Amino acid sequence: MAVICLILGMGLPTTANYIVVSTLMAPVIVELGAQTGLLVPLIAVHLFVFYFGLMADVTPPVGLASYAAAGIAKSDPIKTGFTAFGYSARTAILPFMFIFNTQLLLIGITDAFHLILTVVSATLASLMFAAATQGWFLVRNRLHETLLLLLVTFSLFRPGFWMDMVYPPFDEAAPTELTRLVEAAPKDGKLRVWVEGLSLEGQEVTKGVLLSLGAPGKASERLASMGLTMMTLGDQVQVAAVRFGSPAEKLGLEQGFNLTRIEIPHPDRPDKEWIFIPALLLLALVWFMQNARRRREAA
16 A cells, blocks of 8 residues: 555645545555454544655655755756655654554543653654664664664554553443443544445445544434434344435445444553553663663773
């Protein structure tokens, strides 16, 4: 997907670039993610495709920014493009981080302390990523130090990866719990649900979606704000109607789909930010090793 966004963005100015990649690629990523359990806000997907679309500005042979820079520097445009792409390619991992950890986009921030912790950890992770890819922290890195810095970077950017190995991120609830969970959700809360059924094209569909619930109220009202009407048939919950042009329709929900399960956050799962502690200890280890080597070299 990232490579396709690069190709689509070649030779396009910024506004046209965004229109093209968001129109062609964002729906594809959302649909593929829904089928595999990767449910992310639409804004994160748009920023992901836009990031790689903008990288095309320095990608030879038609990188517009590279030609502009080459004109200023009186250098060869193709060589300038390859050099610029080499530098920008190192950051290609960063959009994947905010796809898997949307807190980096300030989504899901709960209070001021949470905001400060997110900003500080992301800034530190970016600095460590630069130190690892440039091969220099306090002194020139050795191979194991670069690997440790990359591990620190990953842990600060994506602490949930390690926490998921110890604690499952979600518990499953029965479809009949939908009304209670919708009414209990906070303002602008999101509910992860899985549906299956036969689409209008006659294809069997199994996918997950994030329901944005808006203001508190009755379950029927909160679902109706999304353009969704549900009905309960015994122990089954089914989509009774989807309003045309509504958020529910844009999520790919259709009349007749059955709700198969609801995923709610694991109640006993510790905050993923606890992973920052071992990550900072690893960073301190690298700092002590390099500081000792710097002192020996100075002596």
